[in-house]
Amino acid sequence: MHAAPEGQQQPGFGPAGAAARLPGHPVSEPDERLGQLLWNVTSLAGMLCDAPIVMVSQLQGQFDCTEIGALSLMAGVALDSGMDQRRQWWRLFGQSGIVCSAADFSLCESAALTPERITEISDLTLDQRFAHHGMARGPTGLRFYAATPMQNQRGDLLGTLCVLDRKPRLLESHQRNGLHLLAQQFIAQLELHRDLQMLQRQTLTDPLTGVGNRRGFDRRLREEWSRHLRSGEALSLLMIDVDMFKQYNDTYGHPAGDDVLSLLCELLRMPLRASDFVARVGGDEFAVILPNTPEVGAELVVERIQAMLQAAQWPYCPVSVSAGVATLSPGEVCDFATLLQRADQAMYMRKHNRRKDD
Numbered sequence: 001m002h003a004a005p006e007g008q009q010q011p012g013f014g015p016a017g018a019a020a021r022l023p024g025h026p027v028s029e030p031d032e033r034l035g036q037l038l039w040n041v042t043s044l045a046g047m048l049c050d051a052p053i054v055m056v057s058q059l060q061g062q063f064d065c066t067e068i069g070a071l072s073l074m075a076g077v078a079l080d081s082g083m084d085q086r087r088q089w090w091r092l093f094g095q096s097g098i099v100c101s102a103a104d105f106s107l108c109e110s111a112a113l114t115p116e117r118i119t120e121i122s123d124l125t126l127d128q129r130f131a132h133h134g135m136a137r138g139p140t141g142l143r144f145y146a147a148t149p150m151q152n153q154r155g156d157l158l159g160t161l162c163v164l165d166r167k168p169r170l171l172e173s174h175q176r177n178g179l180h181l182l183a184q185q186f187i188a189q190l191e192l193h194r195d196l197q198m199l200q201r202q203t204l205t206d207p208l209t210g211v212g213n214r215r216g217f218d219r220r221l222r223e224e225w226s227r228h229l230r231s232g233e234a235l236s237l238l239m240i241d242v243d244m245f246k247q248y249n250d251t252y253g254h255p256a257g258d259d260v261l262s263l264l265c266e267l268l269r270m271p272l273r274a275s276d277f278v279a280r281v282g283g284d285e286f287a288v289i290l291p292n293t294p295e296v297g298a299e300l301v302v303e304r305i306q307a308m309l310q311a312a313q314w315p316y317c318p319v320s321v322s323a324g325v326a327t328l329s330p331g332e333v334c335d336f337a338t339l340l341q342r343a344d345q346a347m348y349m350r351k352h353n354r355r356k357d358d
């Protein structure tokens with residue numbers, strides 16, 4: 001078996017997530033666990049079928065979006081509306097990393113027509129449907145192709161797991177059965193991972209507003225605080241409290257108060273960078289983490305937020321907030337709790353001053 005030793009020279013998914021990306025395909029942070037899963041499955045498929053090339057194809061059209069999402073997470077590919085959501089992940093034994101492409105799906109589309117069985121083409125150059133196919137004729141010179149459909153338990157077809165070779169051949173029956181089982185395991189793992197991620201997201205999210213909850217905030221602030229200690233970059237924290245919210249609730253009712261909190265969160269997010277983080281840390285109290293932001297930048301964000309809230313169309317009456325800033329300057333060492341305390345104090349000071357001015 002030539003695939004196994006070559007594959008073993010490349011343990012893991014590669015240090016940087018290792019998926020070579022085509023230009024124009026935006027990507028999010030690669031998910032290491034899914035990357036490792038993809039690496040392991042393609043390794044096993046290659047070893048089992050003694051194949052030098054393994055490909056996982058995510059097809060479009062047959063699946064609903066959540067299923068496409070599960071597979072797209074595989075290489076950390078961001079889902080953009082309007083972007084072609086079909087993907088192929090190629091594992092060439094002897095090469096490091098997994099290559100992501102969206103080149104040609106005709107072979108896999110053809111295999112998807114018979115999802116109940118493995119499609120095997122012993123020699124592409126002798127098959128009239130594919131004799132002029134780029135994969136058979138191009139520099140890749142592929143001859144053998146076998147694909148097993150990847151279906152979830154509900155029977156939705158998600159894509160294909162394929163093995164390829166540069167010489168004509170056929171699979172043996174144990175290889176066919178093994179490949180089929182591997183594809184089933186792969187899909188089961190993907191779905192498990194997706195469910196786990198959804199649950200994890202829920203435990204860190206405030207259900208009313210969709211921003212982070214207290215747990216999400218603590219986790220993120222610790223991460224950013226550690227990053228500050230390592231990199232020495234400035235880190236700012238905003239504490240924001242809705243003014244007179246009890247009175248708003250008492251006057252217009254609790255559901256109206258809920259609507260205000262949701263709208264407020266939408267507005268809070270508008271002037272922020274993607275790397276900033278909003279969380280609801282109390283009933284009417286919010287925090288915004290601003291990584292790599294000095295005090296002057298954080299004050300600017302507060303000004304923008306205030307301007308946005310003033311210009312907003314509120315359902316019953318204008319809503320205002322008091323916001324305090326605490327900043328860890330580059331290189332400043334301060335413990336986690338003190339930073340929170342400083343932001344809280346700054347917020348209460350502003351609230352107090354506003355009340356005096358009113």
Ligand SMILES: Nc1nc2c(ncn2[C@@H]2O[C@H](COP(=O)(O)OP(=O)(O)OP(=O)(O)O)[C@@H](O)[C@H]2O)c(=O)[nH]1
Nearest residue numbers: 241242243244245246247249254255257258283284
């Ligand atoms: N509608 C709604 N109200 C909430 C929620 N959580 C907390 N509250 C209310 O938020 C109000 C907070 O009141 P206070 O802490 O007295 O603050 P405040 O009235 O905004 O007064 P200041 O902060 O001093 O301006 C209370 O009436 C809570 O019942 C929620 O999820 N929805």
